Amino acid sequence: MSDLKPSMVFFLLFILLSVDAHKLSLDFYSKTCPSLAKIVRDTTARYISIAPSLAPALLRLHFHDCFVLGCDGSILLNSTRNNLAEKDMIPNQHLRGFQVIDAVKLAVEKKCPRKVSCADILALAARDAILQIKGPFWNVPLGRRDGRKSSAKQASANIPLPSFNITQLVTLFASKGLSTKDLVVLSGSHTIGICHCSWFTTRIYNFTGRGDADTTMNPNYVAALKRACQLNDKKTYVEMDPGSFRDFDNSYFRNVKKRKGLLQTDSALMNNAYTKRYIQSHSFYGFDNTFFDDFAVSMEKMGRIGVLTGTSGEVRKVCSFVN
Numbered sequence: 001m002s003d004l005k006p007s008m009v010f011f012l013l014f015i016l017l018s019v020d021a022h023k024l025s026l027d028f029y030s031k032t033c034p035s036l037a038k039i040v041r042d043t044t045a046r047y048i049s050i051a052p053s054l055a056p057a058l059l060r061l062h063f064h065d066c067f068v069l070g071c072d073g074s075i076l077l078n079s080t081r082n083n084l085a086e087k088d089m090i091p092n093q094h095l096r097g098f099q100v101i102d103a104v105k106l107a108v109e110k111k112c113p114r115k116v117s118c119a120d121i122l123a124l125a126a127r128d129a130i131l132q133i134k135g136p137f138w139n140v141p142l143g144r145r146d147g148r149k150s151s152a153k154q155a156s157a158n159i160p161l162p163s164f165n166i167t168q169l170v171t172l173f174a175s176k177g178l179s180t181k182d183l184v185v186l187s188g189s190h191t192i193g194i195c196h197c198s199w200f201t202t203r204i205y206n207f208t209g210r211g212d213a214d215t216t217m218n219p220n221y222v223a224a225l226k227r228a229c230q231l232n233d234k235k236t237y238v239e240m241d242p243g244s245f246r247d248f249d250n251s252y253f254r255n256v257k258k259r260k261g262l263l264q265t266d267s268a269l270m271n272n273a274y275t276k277r278y279i280q281s282h283s284f285y286g287f288d289n290t291f292f293d294d295f296a297v298s299m300e301k302m303g304r305i306g307v308l309t310g311t312s313g314e315v316r317k318v319c320s321f322v323n
């Protein structure tokens with residue numbers, strides 16, 4: 001240290017301080033909005049108790065926010081005359097739960113005007129909703145700021161399509177700083193929720209263009225899906241995790257192992273040595289503590305992707321519009 005010039009020391013100190021200032025923290029709003037946790041929990045709980053199916057919707061919303069321009073609430077922005085928003089692009093079709101975020105934001109604004117970002121509200125509401133349906137708890141460090149843009153092009157480039165193969169999935173997740181373990185663990189989110197037929201009808205009706213089904217799928221499962229979904233069906237939806245779509249458990253891994261993964265991306269997890277091993281070792285019956293613990297780690301990691309902090313971005317007044 002004694003060899004360093006004073007200017008160098010100042011520079012290093014500056015770097016250290018600015019890195020520190022941009023960290024998320026659990027107590028970020030302890031002074032500016034001490035009742036935040038309770039407001040989010042209570043408002044989210046009101047919705048989930050009436051419609052528990054909104055819990056998976058909020059989790060998916062948080063994921064789709066984080067993968068496009070980072071967890072900056074950009075998924076919540078509406079299209080304008082000059083800009084097509086992320087939410088209106090194909091990979092974001094069927095996103096639900098926006099009304100919950102709007103309600104939480106309204107309640108938070110009443111108590112702490114212009115203090116809490118929509119990105120933080122979405123991250124908290126997703127966690128609280130999953131906890132309410134008896135899913136895992138994860139920490140949500142706070143201090144994200146809201147982005148000022150929403151890019152349809154970025155949405156198409158960053159949200160995985162159900163037809164992705166394992167290499168595309170691993171590469172996309174790695175580009176977000178997420179590991180192959182995060183990929184398989186977070187795919188475990190498909191233990192809850194619904195899926196519209198349009199996402200997989202090609203897979204069961206015309207996989208190679210010859211009127212056939214994907215042969216990697218369990219034939220009984222294909223038959224059941226065909227009974228539920230017509231070829232050009234755009235309205236019907238099925239259970240994401242057949243037989244257990246309301247319960248946050250490890251039944252998803254059991255189904256993928258039995259070749260009952262609904263999307264090609266679910267089945268593709270059997271094509272990589274690591275993800276296959278994870279699926280096999282988490283396919284037992286009973287409460288899977290390790291999956292819950294792993295999920296908590298991966299969700300906290302996902303919630304940090306590309307966050308805007310400090311003076312970047314803004315704190316939106318209304319989540320669907322920039323200030």
Ligand code: HEM
Binds near residue numbers: 186237
């Ligand atoms: C690995 C690539 C992934 C692909 C291709 C994918 C694709 C999809 C698709 C097509 C749906 C059906 C949506 C609908 O029809 O309403 C869906 C549902 C869902 N996804 Fe994913 N997903 C992926 C990963 C993830 C991750 C990482 C998470 C969470 C961290 C997640 C959470 C969910 C949830 C909870 C649902 C149910 C939504 C609802 O019930 O409204 N997915 N996903």
